[in-house]
Amino acid sequence: MPKQKHIPVLASEVLDYLQPKKGERYLDLTAGYGGHSSLILDKIGEKGQAVLVDRDEEAIKTLKSVFAGKENVRFIHDDFLTASKQLASEGEKFDVILADLGVSSEHLNNQMRGFSFMNEGPLDMRMDPREKTTAADLINESSEDEMVKILKKYGELANAKKVAKHIIENRPYQTTTELAETVAQVVRRKKRTHPATEVFQAIRIAVNKELELLTSSLPIWIELLNTKGRLGVISFHSLEDRLVKQAFQEYGGERYDARLQIVTKKPVMSSDNEVVFNPRARSAKLRVAQRK
Ligand SMILES: C[S@@+](CC[C@H](N)C(=O)[O-])C[C@H]1O[C@@H](n2cnc3c(N)ncnc32)[C@H](O)[C@@H]1O
Missing domain, CATH: 3.40.50.150 (Vaccinia Virus protein VP39)
Structure with missing residues (x-):
């Protein structure tokens, strides 16, 4: 298609x-x-x-x-x-x-921008690549407390603590699909949405402030x-x-x-x-x- x-x-x-x-x-x-x-x-x-x-x-x-x-x-x-x-x-x-x-x-379709959990790409998610911090930096370097805050505040995840812990235990990540697969191990699919939807939303909001x-x-x-x-x-x-x-x-x-x-x-x-x-x-x- x-x-x-x-x-x-x-x-x-x-x-x-x-x-x-x-x-x-x-x-x-x-x-x-x-x-x-x-x-x-x-x-x-x-x-x-x-x-x-x-x-x-x-x-x-x-x-x-x-x-x-x-x-x-x-x-x-x-x-x-x-x-x-x-x-x-x-x-x-x-x-x-x-x-x-x-x-x-265009952001979602270009897998090299790292916004999509459906296609493998570098974990980037910066809307403006002149900015310093990528999604990979944030995920690989944040403390557990910071990660819980991001997932709760920007992804409104009910089980933010459990998800943050699992993400951190499986670091480091380079690609979108590595993160999406790890998240899918602890988050259940809701209706038609991918289990990593909220986590990706949270990280994207944080990366781009x-x-x-x-x-x-x-x-x-x-x-x-x-x-x-x-x-x-x-x-x-x-x-x-x-x-x-x-x-x-x-x-x-x-x-x-x-x-x-x-x-x-x-x-x-x-x-x-x-x-x-x-x-x-x-x-x-x-x-x-x-x-x-
Ligand atoms: C939903 S699209 C806009 C589409 C546009 N209305 C159109 O009809 O083509 C959002 C755009 O806003 C830009 N954007 C998002 N946040 C921004 C910000 N804080 N400052 C400037 N541009 C931003 C993104 O790079 C993206 O190109």
Whole structure:
């Protein structure tokens, strides 16, 4: 079967809720392979301005070729916290901001990036290979306490202690399949998911500092919005969704000094139809807020 290319999730919902219009300014914090960006750039037209951010060099290379010749598009190869701080320091403001969190299908499909437990590859998992710590470093060098914390906090494993102990007893690891097989010895398969799903999620979140970056970035994104500007965040697990919900509640609501109006009282989810042709969409949740 051919490997699936990255299909933008919740594409029509993103357009409906973020309402990009001709001449507006758009910031995509996780531009990836340009799926959402293409749709939004079409709406804002040549008079609109776009800044596309990604921490992955391959994604930036693809974006530069997809949008070659477009003078209204700027690219930033950095993590979204660093990029957001830079844009704020330049005094930039945007009408539409989108963050579609997590990994892309290209990450999962390229076994050399080490994200997939299905295909053998080096235990890497860095979205930005300029970062120092790989998944192998983390797994081979963490103490048992650190490993338990990672598995509990980022993988929400009920039996984190038992799994951490077993992982540590079988060190060192070089490849994704070595780790996946070791985990499968102590974790039972849940329904259709591979036993190593949560462990791989936990390690990936830790390697890429995903939750720390999101927590620190959300307040800056709100500041980067123009009045009436819309911020949309698509998350893929409850840990991220909780952080987005909390930030929206903290800055939103009816208080006189609230900066945000929450547009989606409940997260918007994919239709059954979308999930059929894009299984990755199953766990996607979109939350949108508007700057007052
Ligand atoms: C789900 S994909 C985005 C796909 C994109 N919306 C599209 O339609 O093509 C997530 C992308 O965000 C990038 N990414 C994840 N976390 C990031 C971060 N903290 N800073 C910058 N980019 C990040 C990943 O490298 C990946 O390319």
